Each structure stands twice: as structure tokens, then as C-alpha cells.
Amino acid sequence: MELIERRAVYLSRATQKRADFVIRRLGDRGANLSSFMERIxxxxxEDYADEIEEWRKL
Known part of the structure; x- marks a missing residue:
């Protein structure tokens, strides 16, 4: 996934190490942390769109 407009997201070192491990083991060729986080x-x-809309209305 190519990201055109990027913004910084900060992760703890432990979370970044775990995500990097997953990306290296399961990721497609050319996968990186940014595209992994974008997909997540x-x-x-998308999965929680209905709940998010309900929370927004509160």
C-alpha cells in the first residue's frame, strides 16, 4: 500500500518491535510499519463504524 499523505504516529518501543516482527514474518515483499499500521x-x-457513530452522537 502506497501512502501519499503521511502523518506521524508514535508507538512505544515494545509495540514497534512486536509489529516489526510480524511484518518481517508475515508481510508481503515491500511491507513496512507504515503500511501495516494503515491497514490495521x-x-x-471499518469494523467499529457503527459503534463509533453511536459514540459520536453522545
Whole structure:
């Protein structure tokens, strides 16, 4: 996944190490931490879209 407009996201060192491990083991060729995190956040927002909308209305 190519990211055009990027923003900084800060992770703890422990979280970054774990994510890097997963990316190295399971990632496609050319995978990196930025694209991995992008996919996770997009999936989370999609999976919880209804709940997020309810929270927004509170």
C-alpha cells in the first residue's frame, strides 16, 4: 500500500518491535510499519463504524 499523505504516529518501543516482527514474518515483499499500521487502523475503523457513530452522537 502506497501512502501519499503521511502523518506521524508514535508507538512505544515494545509495540514497534512486536509489529516489526510480524511484518518481517508475515508481510508481503515491500511491507513496512507504515503500511501495516494503515491497514490495521482502516480495518478497525471499518469494523467499529457503527459503534463509533453511536459514540459520536453522545
Amino acid at each position: 487502523v482502516r480495518a478497525h475503523l
